Amino acid sequence: MIPRRPLLKGTDMDIKYLSLDLETKSSVDITKAGAYKYAESPDFDILLFGVSVNGGPVAVYDLACGDTVPDEIVAALSDDAVTKWAYNAAFERVCLSIWLQRNYPQYFRSYSIPEDPVHRYLDPSAWKCTMVWAAYNGLPLSLDKVGAVLGFEEQKLKEGKELIRFFCTPSRTAGRKWNLPEHAPEKWDLFKKYNQRDVEVEMQIQNRLRNYPVPDFVWDEYHLDQEINDRGIMIDPTVVEQAIRIDEVTKTDLMEKLQKRTGLENPNSVVQMKEYLAENGMEVDSLGKKEVTAMIKTAPEDLAEVLSLRLQLAKSSVRKYQAMQNAVCGDGRCHGMFQFYGANHSGRWAGRLIQLQNLPQNHMDDLEQARDLIKAGDYEMLDMLYDSVPGVLSELIRTAFVPRLGYKFIVSDFSAIEARVLSHLAGEKWRAEVFRTGGDIYCASAEQMFHVPVQKHGVNGHLRQKAKSPNSPSATAAAPVL
Numbered sequence: 001m002i003p004r005r006p007l008l009k010g011t012d013m014d015i016k017y018l019s020l021d022l023e024t025k026s027s028v029d030i031t032k033a034g035a036y037k038y039a040e041s042p043d044f045d046i047l048l049f050g051v052s053v054n055g056g057p058v059a060v061y062d063l064a065c066g067d068t069v070p071d072e073i074v075a076a077l078s079d080d081a082v083t084k085w086a087y088n089a090a091f092e093r094v095c096l097s098i099w100l101q102r103n104y105p106q107y108f109r110s111y112s113i114p115e116d117p118v119h120r121y122l123d124p125s126a127w128k129c130t131m132v133w134a135a136y137n138g139l140p141l142s143l144d145k146v147g148a149v150l151g152f153e154e155q156k157l158k159e160g161k162e163l164i165r166f167f168c169t170p171s172r173t174a175g176r177k178w179n180l181p182e183h184a185p186e187k188w189d190l191f192k193k194y195n196q197r198d199v200e201v202e203m204q205i206q207n208r209l210r211n212y213p214v215p216d217f218v219w220d221e222y223h224l225d226q227e228i229n230d231r232g233i234m235i236d237p238t239v240v241e242q243a244i245r246i247d248e249v250t251k252t253d254l255m256e257k258l259q260k261r262t263g264l265e266n267p268n269s270v271v272q273m274k275e276y277l278a279e280n281g282m283e284v285d286s287l288g289k290k291e292v293t294a295m296i297k298t299a300p301e302d303l304a305e306v307l308s309l310r311l312q313l314a315k316s317s318v319r320k321y322q323a324m325q326n327a328v329c330g331d332g333r334c335h336g337m338f339q340f341y342g343a344n345h346s347g348r349w350a351g352r353l354i355q356l357q358n359l360p361q362n363h364m365d366d367l368e369q370a371r372d373l374i375k376a377g378d379y380e381m382l383d384m385l386y387d388s389v390p391g392v393l394s395e396l397i398r399t400a401f402v403p404r405l406g407y408k409f410i411v412s413d414f415s416a417i418e419a420r421v422l423s424h425l426a427g428e429k430w431r432a433e434v435f436r437t438g439g440d441i442y443c444a445s446a447e448q449m450f451h452v453p454v455q456k457h458g459v460n461g462h463l464r465q466k467a468k469s470p471n472s473p474s475a476t477a478a479a480p481v482l
Helices: 030-040 071-077 089-103 130-136 143-150 160-168 185-208 216-231 237-262 270-279 289-298 301-314 318-327 367-376 379-385 389-395 417-426 429-436 441-450
Strands: 017-025 045-053 058-062 083-086 127-129 338-343 348-351
Touching: 017 071, 017 089, 017 160, 017 185, 030 089, 030 318, 045 089, 045 185, 058 185, 071 089, 083 089, 083 185, 089 127, 089 130, 089 216, 127 130, 127 216, 130 185, 130 216, 130 338, 143 185, 160 185, 216 338, 237 301, 237 318, 237 367, 237 379, 237 389, 270 301, 289 301, 301 389, 318 389, 367 379, 367 389, 379 389, 417 429, 429 441
Parallel strands: 017 083, 083 127
Antiparallel strands: 017 045, 045 058, 338 348
16 A cells, blocks of 8 residues: 655644545547547546545646646545545546556555455545535536536536536647647636636535435445446457448449339438338338337338338448447446436436447347458448348347356346336335236336236237336435525
């Protein structure tokens, strides 16, 4: 452990906790690639370092203009005995991990997970997130909205988004890559106030919620969540690259087939396709996936084929592969796939970037053969063997994730776990009985709601879908009054 030293030389003041906020720059789009790849970019850097020590006044270190962070604070970042607080602390922790390695390797100390590759990130067990604290109490996830709900006199500065676009992303001004402080001194001064205010608002949230603490077991879950995100998930780059390439070839081929069959300049146009169908005796209100799928069953053979081709053209399965390509880091893994307490009413994890919680299932008998063809980039064979190449790409999304050598993935799921637990907590015995006897909770709920028998794929089956929303945890969870 790095020894702790007094914050100020000649005093006995130790650093017990820090409240942090960073303003950073990177040419990587964080919304598409996530914080890990954002911080990994060679041009990533910290511009402003806002910090409060032990609840004291906020200091803003202007690193872009030559300020340096005191060694005592730098050392505290790797000291597990010092608690680090931040709003959306995962961002600060990941960014500081990279920054320390590049600028203060003598202070950087990572942690390790048993039987896992060496990590490059600060130990999350020494970090706590004010956003998690707010979410645990049913408050919004954004800092400005939390401040508004709690009625703070000093709110997050609204100019922040524009300032971030100006200083933190590549410049749109011809002749320079970045907008620097000297290019807009007044904006830079406001940016420093913005950085300071963010730390102050975070500290106000902690103070306001002090009587509504987060239990230790929830913090333990948060730290586990951070370890999972740090570990990431490995992808097969060849499968991803070839899937994207094959999708491009497929879309070109489908477009040419549709143009030939319909005579339309752009068969992907909703207006043009509706006009074409109307001219051929089929008036349609919508060309959505569900509507087109239903129309194919009753349409004349020639129109059904056109609709089927259009449905394939509109299939968006390749977006998952593109998300993988955007998010994969230098270690071949995608990190930051989950957000802890992303659903703040229920505490449920939310998927981010690739959305691992929403992957298409695969039901192909010859999955391995199809994967080999994708990996080899053999579009002609795929087109010959399968009715829908986009359908194959969709079913193969899960196979783009690969375990380390000598390991394997185990896919499992809890059946209606949230509905079961909430039924137990609410004392809804009739619901517990449905689960105990293996019944369909959505059908049973629909019967209670509409007072008619409901069977899946049977009598009144359409009502089953209407019962799904009321069964969602977010439909019944309530936030405490603070």
